[in-house]
Amino acid sequence: MTSVLPESFIGKVLYLAEHYGPAYLEGAKLTLFIALVGTLFGCLIGFVCGIVQTIPLSKNDSFLKIAVVKLAKWTLNVYVEFFRGTPMMVQAMLFYYGFIQYTSYRPTTTLAGIVVVSINTGAYMAETMRGGIFSVDKGQTEGAKAIGMTHFQTMLYVILPQAIRNIMPQIGNNLIINIKDTSVLSVISVCELMYHGKAVAGTYYTTFESFTIVSIIYLTLTFACSRLLRLLEKHIDGADSYDLATTDTLAHTSGMTNYPHKREEDEL
Amino acid sequence: MSKAILEIKHLQKSFGKNNVLRDIDFTIYPGDITSIIGASGSGKSTLLRCINVLERPTGGEILHNGKNILDKSNNVAAYRAKVGMVFQSFNLFDNMTVLENCTIGVTKVLKKDKKYAEDLAMKYLTQVGMSPYINAKPKQLSGGQKQRVAIARALCMQPEVLLFDEPTSALDPEMVGEVLDVIRSLAEEGMTMIIVTHEMAFARDVSNRTIFMDKGVIAEEGTPQQLFTNPQNPRTKEFLSRFMNN
Numbered sequence: 001m002t003s004v005l006p007e008s009f010i011g012k013v014l015y016l017a018e019h020y021g022p023a024y025l026e027g028a029k030l031t032l033f034i035a036l037v038g039t040l041f042g043c044l045i046g047f048v049c050g051i052v053q054t055i056p057l058s059k060n061d062s063f064l065k066i067a068v069v070k071l072a073k074w075t076l077n078v079y080v081e082f083f084r085g086t087p088m089m090v091q092a093m094l095f096y097y098g099f100i101q102y103t104s105y106r107p108t109t110t111l112a113g114i115v116v117v118s119i120n121t122g123a124y125m126a127e128t129m130r131g132g133i134f135s136v137d138k139g140q141t142e143g144a145k146a147i148g149m150t151h152f153q154t155m156l157y158v159i160l161p162q163a164i165r166n167i168m169p170q171i172g173n174n175l176i177i178n179i180k181d182t183s184v185l186s187v188i189s190v191c192e193l194m195y196h197g198k199a200v201a202g203t204y205y206t207t208f209e210s211f212t213i214v215s216i217i218y219l220t221l222t223f224a225c226s227r228l229l230r231l232l233e234k235h236i237d238g239a240d241s242y243d244l245a246t247t248d249t250l251a252h253t254s255g256m257t258n259y260p261h262k263r264e265e266d267e268l
Numbered sequence: 269m270s271k272a273i274l275e276i277k278h279l280q281k282s283f284g285k286n287n288v289l290r291d292i293d294f295t296i297y298p299g300d301i302t303s304i305i306g307a308s309g310s311g312k313s314t315l316l317r318c319i320n321v322l323e324r325p326t327g328g329e330i331l332h333n334g335k336n337i338l339d340k341s342n343n344v345a346a347y348r349a350k351v352g353m354v355f356q357s358f359n360l361f362d363n364m365t366v367l368e369n370c371t372i373g374v375t376k377v378l379k380k381d382k383k384y385a386e387d388l389a390m391k392y393l394t395q396v397g398m399s400p401y402i403n404a405k406p407k408q409l410s411g412g413q414k415q416r417v418a419i420a421r422a423l424c425m426q427p428e429v430l431l432f433d434e435p436t437s438a439l440d441p442e443m444v445g446e447v448l449d450v451i452r453s454l455a456e457e458g459m460t461m462i463i464v465t466h467e468m469a470f471a472r473d474v475s476n477r478t479i480f481m482d483k484g485v486i487a488e489e490g491t492p493q494q495l496f497t498n499p500q501n502p503r504t505k506e507f508l509s510r511f512m513n514n
Contacts (some may be wrong), residue, residue, distance in 0.1 A: 058324070060340050142322055143359030143418075147373035147425055148349025157372060161363040242365075242404040 005204055012209040020200045027196035028217050030110065034185070034192060035178040038117025043171060045118060046125020047164075049076045051155060053126065054133045076126065083123035089184040090115045096188040113185040113192070117126075121174055128170045132163035165236055172229035176222045193217060272297050273333070273428050273460060274319065280327030281311075281318055288314045291483040292328070296429060296462065301455050302463045303471035303492070306481035307507060312464045313356075315481070316355040316433050318353045319462070329439045349377050352422030358414040360406040366393065366417050367402035370424045378425065385424070386445030390472050392420040396450050419450055430454070432463040448474075468511050480504045 006015055017024070052072050057065075083091065094148040096112040099105050107115070136159050183194035197214035201207040272295045281291040288311045288431075296302065304312045312475050316484040317323040317476060319330065321337065321344050329336045337347045360369050363372045370389035371467045391414055393399040415435055422430055432451065436444040448470050454461065465471050472492045480488045480495060480503075488501040 060324075137362075139355065139357050139359040140361060142355065143361060145322060145345070146320060146348060146353035146355070146359070147421065148345050148347075148377040150345045150375070153376055157376060158361050158363065171317070238405065242401070242408060244400040245402050 005206070009209065012204075012206050013212055016200055016204075016206060016209055017213055020196075023196045023200060024193065025212060025219060027191060027193035028221065029064045030190070031179060031182050031192040031194075031218075032221055034110065034113050034117055034190070035175060037114050039121055039171070039175045039178050039183075041114070041118035042121020043125050045122025046127075046129045047160075048130025049122065049126030050133055050163075051079070051160075052076060053130050056151065080123045080126050083120050084127075086101075086167050087184075088116060088120045088181055089187055091120060092185055092188050109185075109188050109190045112188055113190040116185070117178055117182060121178060123144045124174060125171075125205065128167050128174075129163065130168035132170075133159060135166050165233075168229065168233050168236070172226055174226055175229070179225065180218060197216065271333070272331075275329065276328070277330040278328040279315070279330065281314055281320060281323060281325050283339065288484055289325070292484075292486060294479065294486065294489070296460065298428075298460055299458050300460055300477060301475045302462045302477045302479060303475035304462065304479045304481060305466070305468065305471055305507075306487075311484045312481050313433050316353075316431050316462065316464050316493050319431060320353050322353075345377075347426055349373070352425055352427035354415070354422055354430065354432045354435050356434040358406070358418045358438075360418055360421070361412055361504050362406050364405075365402060366398060366404050366406070366409075369406070369417060370421045373421065373425050388424050388426075389420065390493065392423040393417070395423070395453070395459070396420045397446075407513040409462050410438045410443060412446045414462070415439065415443075415447045416450055419447075419454075423454075429460040429462065432465070434464050434466065436465070436467060468496070468508070478482050480507065482507075 002018075004014075006012055009090040052069075053076060055069050055071060055073075092112065095116050096107065096109070099107055099112075133155075140156055140158050144158045149157070182192050185192055186198065189195070193214055196212050201210035221251065246263070274296040276294050276296075279289055280287070281289040281401055292315060294302075304315065306312050311393065314323060318325045321330075325338060328338075330338055332347060332350075335342070336473035337344065356377055361372070367386065367389055370393060371382065374385035374388060374477055375382055389404075390399060393402065398413060398416050398420060401409065401413065401417075406417070409417065419435075435451065436447050439447065444467070448467065450469075451461070451463070452474055463471065463475065475492055477489065478492045478495045479486050480499075480501070482501075482503045488495060488499060488504045494507065495504065
């Protein structure tokens with residue numbers, strides 16, 4: 001590299017972006033990948049935990065069922081408390097170096113990162129899911145039971161779709177938190193955005209400039225994700241209006257409308 | 269007389285020390301339209317909820333075709349599929365359209381194919397006058413419309429008996445009529461029904477047996493003519509006089 005580092009702040013930022021752009025983008029890609037995959041698996045872990053923790057038990061159940069469910073609930077409680085109660089940075093160190101020091105298995109740092117993010121997110125999502133399930137009106141369960149659905153069917157077709165819709169904002173929150181918090185994975189040398197930011201900063205002693213670029217990239221990622229999730233929520237909610245289904249064509253001519261416009265809430 | 273669908277024997281329900289139902293006995297035969305009246309807190313709704321085991325009775329038996337459904341070994345879900353329930357608060361599935369609300373039980377519980385379920389749903393939605401609204405979600409409907417869909421949903425399961433838990437109590441007055449009309453048309457078709465209601469005139473017109481409940485027991489029962497025009501129990505008299513004076 002023959003060019004000289006400019007003096008001004010803007011100049012330095014542009015210089016770094018020009019020469020190390022691919023490195024930053026490489027880091028951003030890995031950050032986004034770990035955050036997305038980690039959040040996805042975390043949600044799945046959380047859903048399962050939340051579902052298990054809300055299994056109802058009645059006096060009519062067999063002793064075996066009660067024992068198994070209670071043990072499962074207790075185990076999940078321990079999991080949730082441990083992973084909510086320790087920092088993700090510490091969990092990453094424990095997980096990665098635990099394997100390296102005491103087993104012959106060598107996980108790649110990326111895999112270790114994904115696993116740590118997943119189980120950490122899972123612990124939070126377990127509680128969120130539990131809340132989501134409780135937030136669905138009890139009448140929905142009764143309606144489902146009254147037509148003969150089993151507990152499993154009630155959860156699958158009626159409660160979970162509504163619970164997941166209700167916790168969508170929280171899932172979005174978790175994704176955004178994960179995009180930012182993958183930065184702690186640099187302690188186990190995961191080459192994500194933070195790692196590259198530090199590397200570039202160290203090359204020219206341009207810490208402020210390098211992290212200006214890093215923060216702009218983080219902000220872009222989180223903002224894009226929050227907008228996309230908002231769109232997804234709207235998609236799940238479906239149309240605001242509905243079509244009247246009638247084969248009676250005379251009905252249309254006699255003034256039947258299909259209400260194409262959403263009523264404006266703030267309009268009186 | 270034909271075989272009883274439901275025999276309720278010495279039914280009891282207590283919440284802690286509070287005995288809500290004490291020794292309830294009655295029998296439902298096919299075609300019976302039973303109305304249950306009584307003051308708030310007399311145990312009417314609890315009785316209905318015990319009949320399809322949304323509340324588990326603390327004593328007594330419920331015999332369905334001769335089999336006690338309260339036995340531990342009995343499959344409660346399968347029994348509930350045969351006993352329809354219409355709730356005061358509709359309890360339509362908010363995540364599904366009107367049509368899906370009606371078909372989900374037929375496809376998932378009765379394991380019938382989708383085409384059959386949709387045909388059945390259209391038949392009953394037409395009967396309750398809601399067939400144009402199959403694509404609507406429950407939140408887009410009025411109370412009366414929701415309740416009519418809820419009735420269609422229950423009918424799609426082709427139940428042996430249909431339970432109504434104060435079906436019009438959560439409705440605005442102008443919507444009560446449309447729901448009562450639907451129930452009346454079912455009565456004319458010979459549907460077996462148990463109706464908990466505060467609509468005294470409706471109970472008198474539509475049912476062929478009326479039960480008056482007071483403090484967790486059946487205080488009086490008989491034909492609507494007997495019970496409404498010539499009540500024997502002083503509590504029934506008092507209750508009815510309060511209603512009739514309004």
